Amino acid sequence: MNILFYLAAVVAVVAAVMVITRLNAVHALLYMIVSLLALALVFYTLGAPFVAALEIIIYAGAIMVLFVFVVMMLNLGEAATAQELIWLNPHAWRGPALLALVLVALLVYTLGGNGRFLPATIISPKQVSLTLFGPYLLGVELASFLLLAGLVGAHHLGKRDG
Amino acid sequence: MAEIPMEHGLIVAGLLFATGMVGVIVRRNIFFILLSIEMMLNAAGLAFVVAGARWAQADGQVMFIFILAMAAAEVSVGLALVLQLYNRFKTVDVDAASEMRG
Amino acid sequence: MVLTPLWVLAGSVVVVMLVAAFVQRERITAVLTLIGLTAALITLPLVQPYLPHQVTPLLVMDEYALFYLGLLLAAAFIIVVQGYSYWRRWDGDAHAFYILLLLAVLGTAVLVTSSHFASFFLGLEILSVALYTLIAYSQSPRKRVEAGLKYLILAGTTAAFLLFGMALIYAELGTMSLIGIAERITAVSSNLLFMTGVGLLLVGIAFKLALVPFHLWTPDVYQGAPAPVTAFIATVSKGAMFVLLLRYFGTWGLLQNGQVDNTLTFIAVASILGGNLLAVQQQNIKRLLAYSSIAHLGYLLIPLIAFNAMTTSAVAFYLVVYFLTTLCAFGVISLLSRPTAEQEELSAYQGLFWQRPYLALIFMVALLSLAGLPPLAGLMGKVYLASAGLTSQLWLLLLVLVLGSVIGVFYYLRVIVVMVQRTESEEKTAVSGLQTPGGILLIVMAFLLVFLGVYPNPLIQLITVIFAS
Numbered sequence: 001m002n003i004l005f006y007l008a009a010v011v012a013v014v015a016a017v018m019v020i021t022r023l024n025a026v027h028a029l030l031y032m033i034v035s036l037l038a039l040a041l042v043f044y045t046l047g048a049p050f051v052a053a054l055e056i057i058i059y060a061g062a063i064m065v066l067f068v069f070v071v072m073m074l075n076l077g078e079a080a081t082a083q084e085l086i087w088l089n090p091h092a093w094r095g096p097a098l099l100a101l102v103l104v105a106l107l108v109y110t111l112g113g114n115g116r117f118l119p120a121t122i123i124s125p126k127q128v129s130l131t132l133f134g135p136y137l138l139g140v141e142l143a144s145f146l147l148l149a150g151l152v153g154a155h156h157l158g159k160r161d162g
Numbered sequence: 163m164a165e166i167p168m169e170h171g172l173i174v175a176g177l178l179f180a181t182g183m184v185g186v187i188v189r190r191n192i193f194f195i196l197l198s199i200e201m202m203l204n205a206a207g208l209a210f211v212v213a214g215a216r217w218a219q220a221d222g223q224v225m226f227i228f229i230l231a232m233a234a235a236e237v238s239v240g241l242a243l244v245l246q247l248y249n250r251f252k253t254v255d256v257d258a259a260s261e262m263r264g
Numbered sequence: 265m266v267l268t269p270l271w272v273l274a275g276s277v278v279v280v281m282l283v284a285a286f287v288q289r290e291r292i293t294a295v296l297t298l299i300g301l302t303a304a305l306i307t308l309p310l311v312q313p314y315l316p317h318q319v320t321p322l323l324v325m326d327e328y329a330l331f332y333l334g335l336l337l338a339a340a341f342i343i344v345v346q347g348y349s350y351w352r353r354w355d356g357d358a359h360a361f362y363i364l365l366l367l368a369v370l371g372t373a374v375l376v377t378s379s380h381f382a383s384f385f386l387g388l389e390i391l392s393v394a395l396y397t398l399i400a401y402s403q404s405p406r407k408r409v410e411a412g413l414k415y416l417i418l419a420g421t422t423a424a425f426l427l428f429g430m431a432l433i434y435a436e437l438g439t440m441s442l443i444g445i446a447e448r449i450t451a452v453s454s455n456l457l458f459m460t461g462v463g464l465l466l467v468g469i470a471f472k473l474a475l476v477p478f479h480l481w482t483p484d485v486y487q488g489a490p491a492p493v494t495a496f497i498a499t500v501s502k503g504a505m506f507v508l509l510l511r512y513f514g515t516w517g518l519l520q521n522g523q524v525d526n527t528l529t530f531i532a533v534a535s536i537l538g539g540n541l542l543a544v545q546q547q548n549i550k551r552l553l554a555y556s557s558i559a560h561l562g563y564l565l566i567p568l569i570a571f572n573a574m575t576t577s578a579v580a581f582y583l584v585v586y587f588l589t590t591l592c593a594f595g596v597i598s599l600l601s602r603p604t605a606e607q608e609e610l611s612a613y614q615g616l617f618w619q620r621p622y623l624a625l626i627f628m629v630a631l632l633s634l635a636g637l638p639p640l641a642g643l644m645g646k647v648y649l650a651s652a653g654l655t656s657q658l659w660l661l662l663l664v665l666v667l668g669s670v671i672g673v674f675y676y677l678r679v680i681v682v683m684v685q686r687t688e689s690e691e692k693t694a695v696s697g698l699q700t701p702g703g704i705l706l707i708v709m710a711f712l713l714v715f716l717g718v719y720p721n722p723l724i725q726l727i728t729v730i731f732a733s
Contacts, residue, residue: 020185100180150235153397157242202424209431
């Protein structure tokens with residue numbers, strides 16, 4: 001099970017790096033979905049089967065599909081890929097990559113090596129539901145208003161003109 | 163389930179977060195920027211699940227569910243805005259569509 | 265039940281939405297929105313006897329939240345009235361404006377009553393998602409869409425930072441509730457993971473407050489958004505976030521921590537000087553006001569860093585005055601603008617005093633108050649901030665406060681000079697005058713600015729009475 005965690009984590013990170021370095025938007029989206037699936041496996045190994053399922057159903061299954069729809073709709077084609085080739089020369093990557101490495105190094109330092117191990121317990125969907133509809137009940141209500149804001153907004157912005 | 167140090171879980175989250183951040187900074191195509199933001203949010207979600215697993219509480223997963231709701235709402239509005247951007251500026255390049263002085 | 269104001273607000277979102285779907289008349293939608301806001305305001309004194317009360321670990325209703333809820337609801341009321349005249353000059357559909365505005369106010373209401381990371385995050389995101397559409401509302405001129413996208417990208421990124429910080433704090437302490445965290449912090453400075461989490465949290469908060477160096481979005485978004493929405497971002501959105509910052513950092517004892525104080529001092533100095541200096545060269549009124557608001561949030565950080573007995577009342581007084589001034593200034597701009605052609609260039613205000621004298625006078629009052637010149641309320645506010653700083657001997661900040669104010673006088677006065685210049689340009693395009701409800705509110709606000717400048721006692725008394733518990 002430990003090996004599974006590390007394998008899935010490596011796949012997730014490698015796929016993530018591929019996402020940001022692709023020239024073609026659809027390729028990037030597909031790598032993103034791979035990364036999300038790998039993350040779902042990571043969640044499973046961490047004893048969180050419920051969010052593993054949610055990650056696949058909602059993140060990969062709804063949000064990424066929305067992305068794919070819009071990318072296909074705009075149908076930018078070869079011209080866009082060629083344009084990306086011009087923008088993404090190695091020079092552009094150096095600064096941000098350095099910054100990212102510094103930040104990750106800082107994070108590793110901050111965490112220290114105390115070796116706080118995760119207790120090998122599974123938190124079942126039942127426990128999550130009890131917590132969600134227990135202390136976090138107001139959170140559920142607020143989340144519904146959050147989605148309402150997205151709904152009204154997307155409806156308004158999706159109109160043809162004005 | 164796996165018995166791994168919490169640090170390793172958080173480092174994976176950190177790597178994903180940093181990757182997303184690099185994507186937001188470097189890429190000029192709005193799709194890639196939005197995708198990178200999603201990656202950062204996902205990384206934060208992973209951090210929450212790891213934290214919840216450490217304390218054997220469901221709270222981490224509950225926060226992940228809320229992050230999911232937020233990502234969905236933001237992506238819907240964001241993609242609608244991208245369509246408007248394309249209609250009015252005829253490009254998906256954020257630098258070209260930046261007319262107001264920074 | 266003690267959360268009634270929020271329930272009323274949420275209920276009015278649903279009611280307005282349903283009515284707007286069937287009855288396609290903007291006047292009815294606007295009136296219903298105002299009724300909802302007023303109803304929420306009325307319930308505030310009704311819940312007062314039951315305070316303070318914690319409702320689930322997520323939200324807490326206390327006098328502190330009550331005061332600011334009142335302020336936010338009143339500001340939203342004024343913005344809706346101004347917005348109605350503004351959107352009437354447009355042939356598009358403005359129903360979603362009212363629904364989204366109510367949702368945004370709900371988000372800010374959750375922020376000021378938040379006592380847990382979950383409600384902090386959810387309130388923030390309800391506000392943000394509503395704002396994405398509000399900023400891009402009329403979609404043309406196309407700078408609206410540009411502003412909306414810029415805001416979305418930055419808000420999404422900083423939300424991720426905020427979340428990661430929250431996750432780190434949770435990983436370290438095992439709880440996400442405000443009080444729970446306060447109980448479990450021991451030897452804060454040496455707890456590296458906690459401080460890193462706090463730092464990341466500060467990134468998210470500083471973005472919403474438009475503090476340097478997270479301010480880059482502010483001028484573009486202020487310029488690109490419709491004037492009433494800009495008014496909302498400058499007042500309600502910032503105010504709610506600042507209130508949360510004070511509550512959270514105050515409860516955790518972070519404001520007495522050396523590292524945090526130093527960071528906040530650096531941000532405050534950078535914001536005051538940066539905001540004022542960058543405003544000097546601006547030819548666009550909305551961008552000028554954007555940089556000015558950056559500086560004002562910098563001023564507001566002073567009582568926070570001081571964190572003494574005067575902090576709560578100084579912040580409350582200054583926020584009320586800041587709200588009044590900003591709503592006045594953007595109210596004038598809204599009155600003169602239409603959604604497809606905003607009056608935002610400085611040159612458009614040339615000679616305003618000779619064509620619309622009363623409007624120009626109101627604008628002058630607002631600008632002079634922002635500058636902090638007597639006998640206006642702005643000066644009283646700054647004096648209050650300065651005394652909080654004096655009590656804690658924050659010499660550097662006080663020096664910067666004075667310096668910033670001096671620089672500020674320059675560009676505020678420049679606008680006034682432009683307004684008084686004689687010009688042969690054509691009469692300002694026909695827009696609403698001061699006889700509209702929006703105009704009347706402007707007159708009342710300007711009057712209050714002068715009144716509070718000369719006689720601030722009523723407001724100080726009100727603040728003391730409400731915060732006495």
